[in-house]
Amino acid sequence: MSSRSAHRPNARVISSEKHSRSGVGRRRTPSAVLSEIRRAAAVCKACDLWKNATQTVFGEGKPGAVYMMVGEQPGDSEDRKGHPFVGPAGRLLDGALAEAGIDRKDVYVTNVVKHFKWSLAERGKKRIHKKPRSEIEACRPWLDAELEVVKPKILVCLGASAAQSLLGKDFRVSRQRGQVVGSDLAPAVVATVHPSSILRARDEASREEQLQDFVQDLKFVAKLAKAIQ
Numbered sequence: 704m705s706s707r708s709a710h711r712p713n714a715r716v717i718s719s720e721k722h723s724r725s726g727v728g729r730r731r732t733p734s735a736v737l738s739e740i741r742r743a744a745a746v747c748k749a750c751d752l753w754k755n756a757t758q759t760v761f762g763e764g765k766p767g768a769v770y771m772m773v774g775e776q777p778g779d780s781e782d783r784k785g786h787p788f789v790g791p792a793g794r795l796l797d798g799a800l801a802e803a804g805i806d807r808k809d810v811y812v813t814n815v816v817k818h819f820k821w822s823l824a825e826r827g828k829k830r831i832h833k834k835p836r837s838e839i840e841a842c843r844p845w846l847d848a849e850l851e852v853v854k855p856k857i858l859v860c861l862g863a864s865a866a867q868s869l870l871g872k873d874f875r876v877s878r879q880r881g882q883v884v885g886s887d888l889a890p891a892v893v894a895t896v897h898p899s900s901i902l903r904a905r906d907e908a909s910r911e912e913q914l915q916d917f918v919q920d921l922k923f924v925a926k927l928a929k930a931i932q
């Protein structure tokens with residue numbers, strides 16, 4: 704087996720984690736399964752992104768979380784700290800969740816790609832986000848494994864990369880945000896913008912308007928969760 708294939712998402716590894724090491728068929732707890740998957744993802748080399756990133760940034764939250772929120776990829780802060788949504792966009796998300804009445808403990812956060820894709824700014828040493836492409840498909844088994852273990856009631860796609868990866872390339876967040884989409888990924892799937900797009904608003908008034916639209920989407924998602932429970 705090549706070193707490349709030894710470190711790629713492996714459905715057999717993932718499903719085998721459902722069973723105890725004793726091999727007598729006792730099922731492991733979802734938390735234990737998720738921890739095993741996280742450890743396997745930490746050494747993934749299924750695409751080239753691991754080479755220039757600090758570490759794998761796996762999803763965080765509890766199995767059985769009501770909501771799974773999926774973004775595109777970790778950013779600079781997340782890459783350095785090893786946790787998803789801990790940079791400026793994550794702080795905006797936390798504030799919006801609180802405003803929408805969603806308890807952060809009920810949310811599992813993750814990304815469609817688990818390593819930071821970046822290039823150096825022309826001037827200075829700043830690492831600039833680069834849009835992932837083929838890496839989204841390479842990384843998909845990890846997201847599928849998270850979905851299988853967490854089993855969220857509501858799946859929320861944050862931004863176009865996550866929405867198009869999970870709902871098809873023709874999905875347009877600009878037209879279809881806030882709509883419940885039929886999918887076998889979760890009982891309800893909704894897409895909205897990525898919080899980082901709000902941070903890029905051209906001025907303060909526009910940023911505030913986009914933030915309130917985002918909060919409205921999250922309030923809708925919270926209502927949906929109550930209706931499903």
Ligand code: SF4
Nearest residue numbers: 747749750818841842
């Ligand atoms: S981005 Fe995903 S598929 Fe690529 S190396 Fe990282 S964990 Fe593996």
